[in-house]
Amino acid sequence: MRRDVRILLVGDEGVGKSTIVTSLIKESYVAHVQHIVPEVTIPPEVTPENVTTYIVDSGAGQTDRPHLESEIRKAHVICVVYAIDNPQSFDRLPTYWLPYFRSLGVNVPVILVGNKIDLRGGEVTNEALEDEIGPIMSEFKEVETCVECSARLPLNVSEVFYFAQKAVLHPTAPLYDSRDHVLKPACINALRRIFKLCDVNKDGILDASELNEFQRKCFDAPLQAQELEGIREMVKQNEPGGIRDDGLTESGFIYLHTTFIQRGRLETTWTVLRKFGYAEDLRLQESFLYPRFDVPYDCSVELSHAAYNFLTDIFEVYDKDQDGALNEAELIDLFSTTPGNPWAAQKFPDTTISDDNGAVTLQGWLAQWSMSTLLDHKMTLAYLAYLGYPLSPLTSALQLTRPRKSDRKKGKISRSVFLCYVCGAAGSGKTSLLRSFVGKPFRDAYDSTSQIINVVNSVEIDGNQKYLVLQEFGSKYEAEMLRNNRKTDLADIIVYVHDSSDTNSFSYISNLRQQYSLDHIPTLFVATKSDLDLAQQRHEVQPDVYCRRLGLQVPVAVSIKAGQTADVFQTISRVAMNPSSYIPGGSDRSLMSPGARMRLYVTLTALAGGASTCLFLIYRTLWRPGGAPLLPAWAGQFFGWASGRREL
Numbered sequence: 001m002r003r004d005v006r007i008l009l010v011g012d013e014g015v016g017k018s019t020i021v022t023s024l025i026k027e028s029y030v031a032h033v034q035h036i037v038p039e040v041t042i043p044p045e046v047t048p049e050n051v052t053t054y055i056v057d058s059g060a061g062q063t064d065r066p067h068l069e070s071e072i073r074k075a076h077v078i079c080v081v082y083a084i085d086n087p088q089s090f091d092r093l094p095t096y097w098l099p100y101f102r103s104l105g106v107n108v109p110v111i112l113v114g115n116k117i118d119l120r121g122g123e124v125t126n127e128a129l130e131d132e133i134g135p136i137m138s139e140f141k142e143v144e145t146c147v148e149c150s151a152r153l154p155l156n157v158s159e160v161f162y163f164a165q166k167a168v169l170h171p172t173a174p175l176y177d178s179r180d181h182v183l184k185p186a187c188i189n190a191l192r193r194i195f196k197l198c199d200v201n202k203d204g205i206l207d208a209s210e211l212n213e214f215q216r217k218c219f220d221a222p223l224q225a226q227e228l229e230g231i232r233e234m235v236k237q238n239e240p241g242g243i244r245d246d247g248l249t250e251s252g253f254i255y256l257h258t259t260f261i262q263r264g265r266l267e268t269t270w271t272v273l274r275k276f277g278y279a280e281d282l283r284l285q286e287s288f289l290y291p292r293f294d295v296p297y298d299c300s301v302e303l304s305h306a307a308y309n310f311l312t313d314i315f316e317v318y319d320k321d322q323d324g325a326l327n328e329a330e331l332i333d334l335f336s337t338t339p340g341n342p343w344a345a346q347k348f349p350d351t352t353i354s355d356d357n358g359a360v361t362l363q364g365w366l367a368q369w370s371m372s373t374l375l376d377h378k379m380t381l382a383y384l385a386y387l388g389y390p391l392s393p394l395t396s397a398l399q400l401t402r403p404r405k406s407d408r409k410k411g412k413i414s415r416s417v418f419l420c421y422v423c424g425a426a427g428s429g430k431t432s433l434l435r436s437f438v439g440k441p442f443r444d445a446y447d448s449t450s451q452i453i454n455v456v457n458s459v460e461i462d463g464n465q466k467y468l469v470l471q472e473f474g475s476k477y478e479a480e481m482l483r484n485n486r487k488t489d490l491a492d493i494i495v496y497v498h499d500s501s502d503t504n505s506f507s508y509i510s511n512l513r514q515q516y517s518l519d520h521i522p523t524l525f526v527a528t529k530s531d532l533d534l535a536q537q538r539h540e541v542q543p544d545v546y547c548r549r550l551g552l553q554v555p556v557a558v559s560i561k562a563g564q565t566a567d568v569f570q571t572i573s574r575v576a577m578n579p580s581s582y583i584p585g586g587s588d589r590s591l592m593s594p595g596a597r598m599r600l601y602v603t604l605t606a607l608a609g610g611a612s613t614c615l616f617l618i619y620r621t622l623w624r625p626g627g628a629p630l631l632p633a634w635a636g637q638f639f640g641w642a643s644g645r646r647e648l
Helices: 017-026 062-074 087-103 126-139 157-169 185-198 208-219 225-238 250-262 266-275 305-318 328-337 362-375 377-387 404-410 430-437 475-482 505-515 543-549 568-577 587-591 594-622 633-643
Strands: 004-011 040-042 052-056 077-083 110-115 143-148 247-249 301-303 398-400 417-424 453-461 464-472 493-499 523-528
Touching: 004 017, 004 062, 004 087, 004 157, 017 040, 017 110, 017 157, 052 157, 077 087, 077 157, 087 110, 087 126, 110 157, 126 143, 143 157, 157 266, 185 208, 185 250, 185 266, 185 328, 208 225, 208 247, 208 266, 225 247, 225 250, 247 250, 250 266, 301 305, 301 362, 301 377, 305 328, 305 362, 305 377, 328 377, 362 377, 362 417, 362 453, 362 464, 377 398, 417 430, 417 475, 417 505, 417 568, 430 453, 430 464, 430 523, 453 568, 464 568, 493 505, 493 568, 505 543, 523 543, 523 568
Parallel strands: 004 052, 004 077, 077 110, 110 143, 417 464, 417 493, 493 523
Antiparallel strands: 040 052, 301 398, 453 464
16 A cells, blocks of 8 residues: 555636635634645644645636646546536536646546635435536446535535545545446456455355454454354345355455445445455455565575374365365365466376376475475465465565575585486486376386476385476486576486486586586486386496596495386485585585586596697607507507597
């Protein structure tokens, strides 16, 4: 809600604009006032809404036009004053003033102010006033209301500025159609969402305890028993189906707010809407959905204990058939207060654990949220807000981990959710490995990976539950991800997959390691399709020798088709938990920055080049063409090893 309101008074000459301002300030009538009263500032502590209010007077003469147009454009609300004893000033409201505002492209609330009611002959009924004002309000939606006053008496002068202030802070237009006397669709949708969030047990009614909690959240006070009974009686008498089992239904809830608005109590409905994050356009505010939450480099984001409890609670509430899983209909119902299922494009729940019917289990539900938080914590924050996370601030749902480098240096891992990159040649079995991790059946048919695939499941390590996220890039995104140091630094482990039955499969991952700077990441090699005949890899050394030279565990052999996974997922998690033992070439490399790794690479390359040149000179000097070598046999063997490519 804005913290200041700028009120502009306009109207024909002689209608009493300046006198109204003076009467408000002096609290009495002043017979002779200047042509245009200087701008008045009313401090927030004086106003009911606790906002700073600026009151600006204006003239209607030709010489006043530049100042008038400037002020119209700056105003938050415009009070158009007419004189009750001057019918022409009233007639000019729809024929001159209101079209004039529109011609300037101004779209702010307008209050019609009828001054000099002390000069009216006889009394006027509300019905007669409505007959006069109704056609204008129907044609010009920006007109909020009409107030009659007398600056001379003075009478209703403060009400003029109260309604002007209210028109800015609690506007009618977004909520209510004054022509048809009904709530607007956006308002109805917002109230329905609020009702559903407040219906904690999802039984379709707000019982006494739920109404009290709603009242406490919005107005910081519980409902008295007499007030609650009065609400029930009013709704029961005027809205069929508004009360059921002594509880307020959705239609009854909407009826109440319609009544508040029609009776001029817009501040009640606006207070409710704002407490639930809505802005003046009846959209949830960006600051409500995305509060600031800074994530330092090399840290990751996880759910707090309170967030896990909240997600468990809503899972159980929406599991209507109590089968321990959420089916498609239950998920649609659960996400009805949000823009929709955030994982629909990812083929959820194929990304996590589900039952035989494809319904996501509680284990899979919590795992999916853990993965989402790790990969996109802003989405998690927004959806927790949509779902009605009860604690404040919203960011209490998240917690930061220590930097990865700090954990690796200390040898003690504090995080509970690990990210694993899965790389390998096309057809090596990466997708099958991912599907196996989340309990999905093996597929014989090969389908190339065209987009990034993420899956998640929980893994128990030494009695502690951890969440492991496996991410496969596919050929389209692999190079983009691996050349980006900021992306690779997010990985807790990298798994290189090769098809043990394909002679060319291992060369692909060996080339990956040479092409990209990845040796700071804890590493594990996996050999798939162990049910098939083992093929000799077309590579300088075989995979087991290759791994030993790097100081790593030999490849874990698995067969997804045969269901032989050799506890590979527990092994992956243990690597993430003990990263320093699985750094290619030693743990010191994991502590080096990408720049330092590159400098080391260049230095070693230069040294290797120098060594090759030296050996070549020895060869030219000591080895006679066509004759016997002057070097001993072991030197020739050494030269043959050094001049060849020895890849790691």
